[in-house]
Every structure is written in C-alpha cells, then in structure tokens.
Amino acid sequence: MRRIQISLLLFVIMLLFACGSKKSPTGGPEDTEKPSILSSMPAEYGDISSGIIEIDFSKAMDKSSLSNSVFFYPPIANRRISISRATMRIEIREKLQPDTYYYISLSNRIKDLRGNELDKAQTLIFKSGEPKAASLSGLIHYEKEEDKNSKIKVSVFSADSLLILMDDLSGSSYNFLALSPASYRLRAYMDKNLNGRYDTSIEPFFEDVVSITERGSMDISMVYEDTTLAQIKRVKQISTHELEIELSEEISKYDYMEILRQDSMEALTVIRQYLEGNILRVLTAKPDSSNYKLRLRNLKDIKGNISPESSISFRPTEFIDTIHPRVVEVSPRNG
Template identity: 30%
Template structure:
C-alpha cells in the first residue's frame, strides 16, 4: 500500500525572472551501485524546490516495492521503505520526467539508480533510440522492458503490456535515446509508448507504440524503434442516425469509416410506421465537430414516422467491422433548398497545379468537389477536359475515381502531362443530383497548367545494407506529410554489404528526410505501408532505418551524395550477425 503524505508544503522562492530550467538531481543516498545495502531510507537532493506529488508519480521501483512513503521539504525528498528487501537482490528506482519543480518545469529525462542487498549488482544494459511516425526522434517516450525467462516460453506468448507491469523502464531524451541500466542479464521485450494516460502501461488503441524489429538481449546498444498506431479492433458501432431533411440521413459511427469503400446497397432503411422500405440512392461523407459522418441520400422521408436503418459489411479504415449496425430515427420532411455546384479549389489560369501531389497508383489526379450529392453517372456528360495543343484546346479522354457522391478524382487517360495547359468545363445543365433531379443551369470553366518538370529536383545517393531483399526507400518533404517512394533490390557482395544506388526524381523544391524499410511481403508494391508490429499478440516491426540530416532539393538541380544506411543488428557481445 502506498501512503501519500508529506511533512511540509513546498513553496518556491518569489521574485526574479521566470524560471524555465529543468530541475536536477545533485545528490542521492545511497550512492548508485552501493552493495550490501541494509537501510530502509532513500534520500534525494535537488537543485530546486520540488513538487512532492509529482515525485510520487515519477517514482518507479524494480523489482516492485509496494509499501513505502514519500516525504519532501524544499529541495530534499526522502523515501521510507516498509517492505522487507530481498537478500542478494539488485533494486533500481527510476525517476521519470513526470517529476516537476514547484514552477512546473519537468526533469529533462529519466534517471535510474541502483543498490544491492548482496555483494554484487546486476550490470546488464540495453540502449537505443525511439523515432516518431515522422521519423524524428521522440523526447519523453516511455520504454517498458519485460524480462523473458528462458525457462518459460509461455510467458512471452501471453505477455500483455496493457495489464502487465514492466520489470524496468526508461525515458528517451531530446535525441530519442534511452538506456536501461542495472538489468538482470537475459532476453527482453521492449515496448515504447507515449503514455498519455500516465499509468506506465500500454493503453490499447489509445496510445502510439513502438516495438523493435529483432529480439533484444542485454548488451545491445542500438535498438531502434519507431512509433505506430495500432488499429482499434473493438467492434464497429453505428451510434446515431438522424434525418437532417426529407432526403438525407446522417449516420455516426464510433470511429471513421472509408466512404470510398461504401455503396448505397450496403444500407437498408425501413419505415416502421408505414411498413415499407425506403430507397437509398447514394451516400457521401462530411466532417462535423471533428468527426466524420456518412450521409445517406434517400427517397422522401415522412415527418413523425419511425425508421430503422441497418448497415451491412461496413468496415473502418483498418478493415474492422461490426455485427449489429442498426439505429432508429424519426422522419423529417424539411425540404433541402441547397444548390449543387462544382467548387473549384483553384483560380482560373493557375500555374504549377498538382506540384505537391502525393504519389499514388493512379498517378497525378485533380480533386473535384461538389456542394451537394450528384448523380455519378451524369458527371461524364457534364464534364469536358481539354488539352491545349498549339493555340487550340482539344478534348481528351479521362477517368473518374469517385470517393463519394460529392467528391471525385480526375485524370486524363494517359495521365497529366507535365507543363501542359488544360481546360476543364462543367456544364451544370447536364448534371443531375443524386435524386436524379436537374441542378442549377450554369457553366464553370477553369484553365490550368500542370506543374512543369523545371519545378522539380532530384536526389541521387546510395543505400548501404547487409541483407538481401526488397527495400522501400521514402523521401519525405518536410512540413507536408507527403512521401516519395522508390523500390530497390538489395544484393550484398562477397563482403556481406550492398551499396545500392538510388535516384528520386520529380521532387518539389524543399527539404527532405530519407527513411527505408524491408517489407516482409516478398512482392511488395511501391506504395506498401511500413508494418510497425504489435504489442499483443506480439509481432516484430519491419526492419527500418532513418536518415539523420535533411537534404535540400532545388529546382532543376540534382542533389548528389545522399547516404542512408541500415545499422547492423547486434549480437549480445556487440558483434553483428
């Protein structure tokens, strides 16, 4: 039982400029590494007045000590241990950056100290780095370490970090580095979390996590982990249905679903009052209150009638569905008086359009947005795309990729030509609504030039790796979350090392970070996503590497000499396999 008490109220000195510096530990008792410790008191001195409540939250013992008290006064704190310490055992205590001074400044990183009740102290260690999904180092990530007994393989299979307390923990510094010290020698499972809930456990689907891409043992100094977000595998739920007006029903699920994976045939509406089915013509998505909603376009609804809507085989963005997706609502006969128009996202005669277009299997596509749901089959009759050849515009064949009834992506059959001028005309007189009714009879025309090749630069470099296989290399344009991929085939030479050249073309001007990973899929697509593994049931991440310096790309220039390297996976003695 942990008794929360303190013998004094800590008050910071008043006056002077505002203090933003982190507190520091200036002295401890016993000294870290002390042998034959028989006392029951730990004393810690700081350079600043400490918030004792934050010290309690920041303190972690390994092995666990349950019965202790924390006292604090000013710059000093004392921990009195009431549990009986086991003989010939190494104990560690860690202070995380939850510890704050009385002005709210947090400890810069975690610190671990150790003492032994016997004649020796455990000296195992593991060090590494944690990166975010943006490939930048993560400060303050909590690294949980679980000892995997050699004699109990079942423990490794059933270890669930959502419930199991870690044996050791550490926090990353501003460079994403961590070091676990005073460990029992052996194999460990490491899981890094951002610990938003501050419970030192992984909270499923609520927190990011990171796991290594190889087994981990004491003595390793370069264990790399990168954050991923585990999909929520709980059952998808249809929470609310609401008739917004006479021809639309808004559906709210407990998490986002992908509208481009849905069709009207997946929804059935039944009028319980009239004992009749109501037709669903199409659907679209909209954002309201930061939540995505699906809007069904329906036949006429009757005020006061009671309706039920059922959804079939609806999946969230990770492919998970629910069994009973049913909701009831009351009819609304309010007419919809909104006007449906194409809403161009660019001005007439815009140059360098689609410069920051994210690479995709469809190539460069032009997004089309309408103010209301349209009849998908009527859009090809209403839309004309023309390419300027000389001084004349000539029609070109095109493809439409619908996201929902209000959004589509447009591309010429042969793709957009770099530097070419196009004219796009939408004749609303030929356009129909999703209810197959005419819309406002107006003509909207836009001329635009696709970004020219002169606006792009190139990166040339070399990837160094020690394993044969496919590697997906990404160049991320900083500040955009846009990645430019290239698929490489790596084949080491007689020395066991491969120096694989790469060229990334058609890169917009800016600064880039490089990263790469080995996909487990033997026949990967260039657009394949990195697999970050799973905390439970445990699965290793795909092996990855990140660059540590940004690369400048300029228009019409080739930046040469870029380097990206996969670090060797260490063996416990520090050698590479």
C-alpha cells in the first residue's frame, strides 16, 4: 500500500512539472502600427502664453526616445518635457518673445512602447501674441514622372541654419502658412529606400534660399544629381560639306571645336556650327578621304557638368552629293 502511495505522489509531482513547462501565450500578432499625433492643447496656431503645451498621440509613448527628437524654434532653453502614457507635456519656464510664431518639430525618432516610430516627422505651430503672418507657396516639378506619387520630405531652416519646420509634401503644389517675414532655406528630398537620409544620385533633391515679406513664391524642382559628362557618340556625314555630331546628352554650350587630319594634323576648315540639344551640325570645307579626329572642349550640359574634352575619329565617305542646300542658321537671327 505504501508503495502505491509513493508511486501516486511521484506521478503528481511529474504532472506538476510538466504543466509548469508549458509556454506562455504569445499575446497575438506583433504590434507594428506606427503612432500618430491626434491633437494638442492649445490647438495648433493657438496662444501658448500660459507656458503649457500638451500633445496627444494615438498610442502610449516611450519617454526614453525623446532625446534629440523634439526641436523648438525660436530656441527655448528653459523647458521641461515629460510623457504620461499617450500625452506629451511641455512646460516652458522662460519668457516668450512677443508677437512670435513658435514651431515645435517632432522627428520620427520618437517611438511608442513597442519601438514603433512616429508615422511621420511633423511640426506643430503655435503663437505668442499676434505675430505678423507671411506664407510661402509654389509648384512642385518632378524630373521623373514616376516620382509624382512619392512623398517629399521638406525641412525649412532659418538664415542661421536653425530648423524651423518639417513636413511631408506630395502632389503638384505646396503652401506653408504662419511663417514670419524673413529669409529661409528650403531643403527637400525623397527617401526612396526609407533609410532616413538623402542618398546622392539615387534620390531627387532640391535646395534654395528665399526671402519673403507677405506672400513668397518658390517652385520646388525634384531632380537627380547628374555627375555624367557629355561625350561625342558618333559623327554622321550628311553631305560632302555637312557633318551631324550626336552627343551623349543635351548640352548648353562648348568652348572650342577642331577637326584635324590625323596623318598631317592639318585642320579642316569649319564654316558654320549649329547646336540644337544633343545634335551639333557643322558645315566644313570639302574633306578628302583621310582619317580625321574631331575634338570638342568644355562641353557643358544642362545641369552644369563640364566635360573638359571629348574626341572621336571618323573617315569621310566619297559620294555624289544629291542633297539640296538648306538654311541652317541666320545671323543675325530673325526677329
């Protein structure tokens, strides 16, 4: 009987250990939803003379992510920022400038308790008193048609390079309200690979300076950095006296051209030159059947890149000229 009791006791102990080794429930799918800003008190463009601003998020936020994630313009040195669940509280402990817009920018480095970043970097605008308002607007141009549906990350800086506001733009135009009359630097790029920075040559970029008093205007042109240099692709003989030179890209000008016979380095006389896009048409004296080298110097493309020199060898062909003459250029030009 005692042996049976001991066996039952061992069975119960083993059963308890087996139950204790079971894994805890996973709690459902992983939370990857990004938090967003829901509202603020006072509301945006409201007066903050009380020195207290509260910003409500869609989720509970991680207070340890606040470092280097909240920016003030004009700068506010004496302030305290705290987070309680989904509410950020900003206490301003210094005297505010009179009749001034205040910009509070929140970068997407701010995270919720699950480590999800803020859905987008953005700026909330408040005021102290009654500041004089100005605006900046314009059209958005895209070098590539495919970029028209992509978000543009825009930062506006003061003349002394302090961050004023951040925003995401899209579409064909933009309009920034509640700016103060001043000079600004606007910088824009597309973060196509989502790494949080501008990558040269693979992402379009724009930067320029503008001064505004009331209503300022400046178009944004999202273009890619072009570091390629224009080169001569081929030479085609149109007639005995006319050459058509095709370039690798459109150029705005070049400084010098020469056509030399390769065996004697004797120059072929150039009578007239006409540049149109990436095509250069040249009228020359009649060449012989020797090999020639055509050389262009300081080719400047439409993005300002300068190719110091490009050359190509060619051999004119002998043929009977049956092409009627045509007007290539008039000097001075008509009109």
